[in-house]
Amino acid sequence: MVDFPAPLVPGDCDCTDLDGFMLNVERLMASELVALSSHEVVAAALFLWCRAWKQRPAASLPDDERVLAAYARLPLPRFRKIREEATHGFVKCSDGRLYHRVLAVEALKAYEKKLAFQNKRNGDADRLRKWRAERGASGPEWETTRQAVFRRDGGKCTACSSGSDLHCDHVVPASKGGKAEMHNLTTLCRKCHSRKTALQRHDEMPNEMAGEMHSVAEGQGQGQGQGQGQSKKERAEASASGGTPPLDITAVVFSTGLSWLKRATSKSDATCRGLLGKWRKELGDEALIATLGRAQREGVIDPVAWIEKVVISHKSASAHPKQGGWNL
Numbered sequence: 001m002v003d004f005p006a007p008l009v010p011g012d013c014d015c016t017d018l019d020g021f022m023l024n025v026e027r028l029m030a031s032e033l034v035a036l037s038s039h040e041v042v043a044a045a046l047f048l049w050c051r052a053w054k055q056r057p058a059a060s061l062p063d064d065e066r067v068l069a070a071y072a073r074l075p076l077p078r079f080r081k082i083r084e085e086a087t088h089g090f091v092k093c094s095d096g097r098l099y100h101r102v103l104a105v106e107a108l109k110a111y112e113k114k115l116a117f118q119n120k121r122n123g124d125a126d127r128l129r130k131w132r133a134e135r136g137a138s139g140p141e142w143e144t145t146r147q148a149v150f151r152r153d154g155g156k157c158t159a160c161s162s163g164s165d166l167h168c169d170h171v172v173p174a175s176k177g178g179k180a181e182m183h184n185l186t187t188l189c190r191k192c193h194s195r196k197t198a199l200q201r202h203d204e205m206p207n208e209m210a211g212e213m214h215s216v217a218e219g220q221g222q223g224q225g226q227g228q229g230q231s232k233k234e235r236a237e238a239s240a241s242g243g244t245p246p247l248d249i250t251a252v253v254f255s256t257g258l259s260w261l262k263r264a265t266s267k268s269d270a271t272c273r274g275l276l277g278k279w280r281k282e283l284g285d286e287a288l289i290a291t292l293g294r295a296q297r298e299g300v301i302d303p304v305a306w307i308e309k310v311v312i313s314h315k316s317a318s319a320h321p322k323q324g325g326w327n328l
């Protein structure tokens with residue numbers, strides 16, 4: 001009897017919603033695999049790592065030659081010849097599965113980070129519930145305010161003009177101290193509201209998580225109204241990536257962003273529209289929304305100067321992209 005080691009990650013370690021792992025390029029290029037193996041073996045190994053990342057538990061593969069051959073994209077007889085080389089680094093564990101030593105370490109790190117983020121988000125939700133209960137944001141007073149906001153906004157979503165399923169949205173989120181007062185409230189339909197929330201969550205994540213979790217955030221709007229007010233290109237991109245159509249971001253910028261900018265700067269409607277248009281070109285829609293959100297939350301005193309600074313650092317960052325590992 002051979003004694004197999006315990007699995008290298010816990011059974012619930014799940015990275016299936018994280019799109020990539022860090023590939024240590026230096027280590028790979030210096031490895032025996034790359035130095036001594038054929039292109040076919042290197043490719044097969046790479047495919048197996050990617051498959052293992054998306055398995056549950058993460059970083060593991062079933063110990064089944066037919067499955068492994070299919071994952072490595074090779075005919076079974078061919079795979080048998082190179083199996084030992086291509087599965088270098090995988091060890092068989094006591095649950096009968098093969099775990100990759102290096103990938104398991106990456107999977108554990110990513111999984112821990114994901115859990116920490118989820119805990120933080122759950123914490124936000126708890127604080128929001130408490131805050132609402134304390135301020136009566138769910139009581140009769142809140143209902144009166146809500147109705148007043150709907151009346152002020154003409155009974156229409158301020159982002160897409162839809163008149164059905166209306167929500168009263170905090171421009172500065174309640175969890176960030178935004179008050180349930182008329183000037184901080186706006187009318188959004190359910191669809192626009194859930195997408196705005198998804199974008200805000202995206203903005204609050206640590207950078208590297210944001211990229212990985214993007215598909216999760218977008219998935220929250222799943223199945224809701226296909227493609228209103230979106231360009232053909234956006235819809236094509238959305239269906240090509242298998243995701244849901246993206247939010248009509250322009251509408252969000254010009255509904256929540258514009259009214260806030262006018263209030264915060266006391267500049268005219270035309271000037272504020274001009275500024276937003278310029279920043280959109282320089283930052284792109286998503287970064288602009290994130291920047292506006294941050295400026296609102298932090299209550300910056302001179303928003304124009306503050307956002308211009310963000311634009312400048314954005315420009316120099318894109319001129320000197322960060323060096324890093326490959327995200328497969």
Ligand SMILES: [Zn+2]
Binds near residue numbers: 157160161162
């Ligand atoms: Zn809407």
